[in-house]
Amino acid sequence: MTAVTVDIWSDIHCPWALVAVHRLRAARARHGLDVVFAPRAWPLEWVNDHGTPRSIVTTETAALAGHEPELFNAYRNDSWPSTFLPAFELVAAARRRHGARAAEDVDYALRLAFFRDSVDVSVRAGLQQALVIAAADNTGIDRAAVLELWTHSNPRADIAQDFAESKTLPIQGSPQIFWPDGSTSHNPGMTDHHWTGDLVRIGHTRPDEPERLLLERTPAARDIGPTHRRSAGPPRPA
DSSP states (O other), X not given: OOOXXXXXXXXXXXXXXXXXXXXXXXXXXXXXXXXXXXXXXXXXXXXXXSOOOHHHHHHHHHHHHTTSXXXXXXXXXXXXXXXXXXXXXXXXXXXHHHOHHHHHHHHHHHHHHHXXXXXXXXXXXXXXXXXXXXXXXXXXXXXXXXXXXXHHSOTHHHHHHHHHHHTTSOXXXXXXXXXXXXXXXESTTOOOXXXXXXXXXXXXOOTTHHHHHHHHHOXXXXXXXXXXXXXXXXXXXX
């Protein structure tokens, strides 16, 4: 049977999206659901017509580290990505080669590589490191084949196609989740936050909200049975 698909529109260097994706993957594992969290490209550098300042990413990362400490570290690499489009392209290459679940696993690995391991995911060596992380979780991923597709095909066309589609959707920010029942949720459980000066302050949170929504809005997943095995919230300051 075909797995249920949940579309997640986000930017790879959005820390709020990493929290949402991580919590959804954990909930899927707990309940043995046959669900794929399909990554959809919503690059903020295209949305905003400029890259997100490093200071914003690092400030949000520091705020979220207290909520999911295993996901985040202070970025230690001297090489900071000037663009995240190569990372999006690697996800597209994985989807072309292996399908949506592999794309999800590569997407998640890229986020971990960047936020947890301080990997510059805009360069080939950094993408290779992310593929190692992904293949450790999903042994069906052919790292060499995915990298070959990234190098010689045109995966940016897939990014452009997603971005064009995103303009027709009610996306509030990254992450925006579209459920199989037709409903949508923005940054579940983490919307109560705001910027004050140069700091982001997080108010009330609901860590179990992604799990609750997953169970409530993907009822078909329970019928299938177990498997075998822009920043969130208000606009960022300029």
